[in-house]
Amino acid sequence: MTLLLGVDNGGTRVKLLLAREVGGRFEHVRTDDAPTPRGPGAMDELAVLTRTFLAGDRADAFGITVAGILDETSGVVATSANMRWLEGLAPARELSDRLDIAGVAVQDGVATAIAEAVLGAGRGADDVFVLALGTGIAGAHVVGGAVRKGAHGGAGEIGHLAAGRGEKCTCGQSGCLESLLGGTRLGARWDRARGVDASSTALDVVLAAERGDGTARAILDEATTALAHSLLSVMAMIDPGVIVIGGGLSNSPTWIIDPAVDKAHRQATFHAVPPIVRAQLGTWAGAWGAVVTAGHRMSGERRLERTETV
Amino acid sequence: MTLLLGVDNGGTRVKLLLAREVGGRFEHVRTDDAPTPRGPGAMDELAVLTRTFLAGDRADAFGITVAGILDETSGVVATSANMRWLEGLAPARELSDRLDIAGVAVQDGVATAIAEAVLGAGRGADDVFVLALGTGIAGAHVVGGAVRKGAHGGAGEIGHLAAGRGEKCTCGQSGCLESLLGGTRLGARWDRARGVDASSTALDVVLAAERGDGTARAILDEATTALAHSLLSVMAMIDPGVIVIGGGLSNSPTWIIDPAVDKAHRQATFHAVPPIVRAQLGTWAGAWGAVVTAGHRMSGERRLERTETV
Numbered sequence: 001m002t003l004l005l006g007v008d009n010g011g012t013r014v015k016l017l018l019a020r021e022v023g024g025r026f027e028h029v030r031t032d033d034a035p036t037p038r039g040p041g042a043m044d045e046l047a048v049l050t051r052t053f054l055a056g057d058r059a060d061a062f063g064i065t066v067a068g069i070l071d072e073t074s075g076v077v078a079t080s081a082n083m084r085w086l087e088g089l090a091p092a093r094e095l096s097d098r099l100d101i102a103g104v105a106v107q108d109g110v111a112t113a114i115a116e117a118v119l120g121a122g123r124g125a126d127d128v129f130v131l132a133l134g135t136g137i138a139g140a141h142v143v144g145g146a147v148r149k150g151a152h153g154g155a156g157e158i159g160h161l162a163a164g165r166g167e168k169c170t171c172g173q174s175g176c177l178e179s180l181l182g183g184t185r186l187g188a189r190w191d192r193a194r195g196v197d198a199s200s201t202a203l204d205v206v207l208a209a210e211r212g213d214g215t216a217r218a219i220l221d222e223a224t225t226a227l228a229h230s231l232l233s234v235m236a237m238i239d240p241g242v243i244v245i246g247g248g249l250s251n252s253p254t255w256i257i258d259p260a261v262d263k264a265h266r267q268a269t270f271h272a273v274p275p276i277v278r279a280q281l282g283t284w285a286g287a288w289g290a291v292v293t294a295g296h297r298m299s300g301e302r303r304l305e306r307t308e309t310v
Numbered sequence: 311m312t313l314l315l316g317v318d319n320g321g322t323r324v325k326l327l328l329a330r331e332v333g334g335r336f337e338h339v340r341t342d343d344a345p346t347p348r349g350p351g352a353m354d355e356l357a358v359l360t361r362t363f364l365a366g367d368r369a370d371a372f373g374i375t376v377a378g379i380l381d382e383t384s385g386v387v388a389t390s391a392n393m394r395w396l397e398g399l400a401p402a403r404e405l406s407d408r409l410d411i412a413g414v415a416v417q418d419g420v421a422t423a424i425a426e427a428v429l430g431a432g433r434g435a436d437d438v439f440v441l442a443l444g445t446g447i448a449g450a451h452v453v454g455g456a457v458r459k460g461a462h463g464g465a466g467e468i469g470h471l472a473a474g475r476g477e478k479c480t481c482g483q484s485g486c487l488e489s490l491l492g493g494t495r496l497g498a499r500w501d502r503a504r505g506v507d508a509s510s511t512a513l514d515v516v517l518a519a520e521r522g523d524g525t526a527r528a529i530l531d532e533a534t535t536a537l538a539h540s541l542l543s544v545m546a547m548i549d550p551g552v553i554v555i556g557g558g559l560s561n562s563p564t565w566i567i568d569p570a571v572d573k574a575h576r577q578a579t580f581h582a583v584p585p586i587v588r589a590q591l592g593t594w595a596g597a598w599g600a601v602v603t604a605g606h607r608m609s610g611e612r613r614l615e616r617t618e619t620v
Contacts, residue, residue: 129460139547150549151437152582157546160580162472162539172579173542229472232483236467237449237547239460269482270470272462 001296003029005062005101007050008111008291009091011082012036014046016053017287021295026119027056036252039085047098059101061298063290064091065108072153075105087120104297109138110147111289112281116244117142118292120280125241129234130279133227133249133256135183141230141238145296149224161233163226177230181256182224183249189219206252220255227256235271253278312608313339315372316600317360317409318421319401321392323345324356326363327597331605336429339367341594349395357408369411371608373600374401375418382463386416397490414607420457421599422591423450426554428602430590435551439544440589441468443537443559443566445493451548455606471543473536490536493559499529516562530565536575537566545581556589563588 004026007016013035018029032053037045037291050062054066068080068087073268077083092105102224106114113130122128122142132138137159141148160171169179179185187200190208193215198204212298223286232241261276281288314336316327320379328339342363347355360372378390378397385400387393402415416424423440432438432452442448447469450460458465469488470481475497479489490494497510500518503525508514518526541553559566571586591598 031393125461150582151435151551151584154545154551154580154582155547155549157549157580160546161543173577233471233543233547236470237462237465237543239462239465241461267483269466270467272460272464274461 002060002295003057004291004294004298005050005054005059006093006287006294007046007062007064008108008284008286008290009046009065009067009083010108010286011067014049015284015287016050016160017284017291018054018057018059019288019291021299024299026288026291026295028291031287036083038083042085043091043094043098047095050095050099054099057219061075062092062095062101062103063095063111063292063294063297064095064103064105065111065286065290066091066105067082067108070105070107072149077105086116090121100298104293106290106293108286110140110149110285111293112279112285113140113147113289114145114292115281115285115287115289116246116279117242118145119278119288120285121244121246122242125274127239127241128244129156129158129238129240129242130244130246133181133183133245133289137178137247138183140232141240145292158230161230163229163233164222177226180226181249186219186223188215193219202249206255209255221259224259225263227260228267231260231264231276232267232271235268235273239272240274242274243276244279245276246285250278312370312474312605313367314601314604315360315364315369315609316597316604317356317372317374317405318418318594318596318600319356319375319377319393320346320418320596321377324359325594325597326360327594327601328364328367328369329598330600331609334609336598336601336605341597344569346393348393349613352395352402353399353404353408357405360405360409364409371604372402372404372405372409372411373412373421373602373604374413374415375421375596375600376415377418380417381417382459414603416600416603418596419448420450421597421603422556422589422595422609423452423457423599424455424602425591425597425599426556426589427452427552428455428596430595431554431556431587432552435584437549437551438554439466439468439548439550439552440554440556442557443491443493443555444557447488447492447557449544452549455602468540468544471540473539473543474532484505484535487536487540491533491559496529496533496559500526503529512559516565519565531569534566534569535573537570538577541570541574541586542577545578545583549582550584552584553586554589555586556595560588 002021008015015033020027069078077086080086089101092103096103117128128142130140139156139158160176162175163177167179171177183202186202205216312331318325325343330337339607381387387396390396402413406413427438438452449468450465470486472485475485477489493512496512500515
């Protein structure tokens with residue numbers, strides 16, 4: 001038996017998860033969360049929180065998520081837009097020194113993808129593609145419980161494949177999925193189509209569509225066509241066993257997920273359409289991903305399962 | 311030291327390659343080729359050819375290529391458009407029974423990709439994407455010497471990602487790379503643009519462009535724009551360490567490869583552009599791929615190199 005600690009160090013809250021790994025299965029022991037420690041003393045404060053949470057238990061290893069760009073080799077945070085105090089630090093080493101427990105840092109999106117692939121909606125498949133639909137659109141190809149990062153750490157950029165017509169994207173290209181479906185872009189496109197300056201959110205667009213707003217529906221229709229197109233690209237290039245869709249926008253099955261999946265099925269020609277399912281682990285996915293990553297480092301295991309759902 | 315036999319059983323000629331693997335390196339021993347045995351007695355005849363080629367040498371294992379669709383589990387040829395007599399047979403087992411040597415079958419495109427990645431233009435990189443530009447356009451992502459086939463054997467279909475405007479593809483979609491750059495499509499598009507019915511080949515189009523034909527140049531320009539677009543898609547999704555371009559159309563650097571690579575560099579935004587290089591092994595790539603595949607089966611080695619160039 002191995003006792004593993006997951007620390008999901010988010011911009012607002014830090015989530016702590018203690019889990020037990022027995023014969024490749026993960027079991028929930030307990031959880032807690034607290035406001036994220038901020039500023040220069042953040043790592044000291046996080047160590048105190050963690051020690052209190054562990055109480056008498058001795059974790060064999062921990063994983064900590066990083067909301068930012070992580071240098072894989074050194075474990076140092078290169079940039080973190082919302083947590084500037086982490087920049088230049090190696091959070092796993094900092095916490096490891098204070099707790100005297102071996103630790104590993106993992107980028108938060110990677111942790112979420114690993115958790116969904118291994119323990120969540122992709123459980124049981126060896127080859128899972130996970131999409132996160134939020135302000136940005138990210139993808140991760142998880143094979144045997146590890147994310148394929150590519151030769152320069154850039155793999156899985158499903159948000160920046162061409163998916164539709166001509167809309168200029170923040171990445172410098174045109175017609176990317178993110179330019180048509182990214183959270184803030186949906187709101188901005190709806191505002192522009194109506195000629196208003198309202199800083200609408202994706203939720204506003206979905207609620208308007210729900211109320212019967214034709215402009216909102218047309219914009220969502222274009223966005224889900226683009227998503228369907230991108231799902232077909234994933235099938236053609238990666239051919240995963242399962243596609244998992246998470247992120248804030250996945251909370252609208254009616255206006256986002258179902259139409260996109262339906263279009264993907266109708267437009268598929270040679271493609272092997274795998275199960276396309278919504279993410280299951282919700283807000284605890286990051287902490288579970290940190291646990292799984294720590295477990296992998298301990299055991300060298302490639303495939304792991306969890307018996308208990310959070 | 312391991313002695314390995316590669317049998318590249320092509321539609322016209324069968325190529326035989328004997329190689330020696332020493333400490334993970336492959337060395338050429340000798341080669342031969344002959345007209346491909348055809349019809350019901352083909353496997354008997356192939357066994358005779360192979361035994362003669364081996365003479366007194368005892369190969370530890372062989373690999374045999376299959377020009378068709380191979381059932382991965384059984385090793386049986388499902389379909390082979392140009393070699394119907396192989397359908398329903400397991401060529402590796404057939405040859406293995408006759409030679410009393412362990413053998414493995416590998417689809418010919420897979421063998422070529424593995425050879426280019428491990429021994430050819432991708433040598434030294436762990437993560438290589440190989441494109442074959444011919445009548446059809448195929449791709450293979452080679453990681454640690456093995457092709458990533460996906461959950462249903464369909465991964466790497468770079469020819470059927472959307473790459474340009476609206477041209478109907480044989481796969482049922484529109485705007486695929488293959489519909490704009492595939493060998494027969496290039497000729498057909500040039501004929502159509504000129505309003506003639508000449509069954510032109512891709513080579514005809516390239517030669518016409520060379521002579522200054524504006525229509526041919528415009529068609530190649532559109533095709534190389536589509537190829538550049540697809541290269542960027544590979545970088546975004548896979549992020550390989552090297553991209554290798556082979557197949558008949560790669561023999562025109564001036565009109566196909568160089569313009570596409572140039573456009574990919576100019577259009578790249580966030581992408582990590584890896585070295586994009588032409589395939590090196592030429593017509594012996596399939597036989598080398600069969601050798602490498604046989605070697606992997608023998609040793610479980612993941613990365614191998616060859617010291618000698620054929």
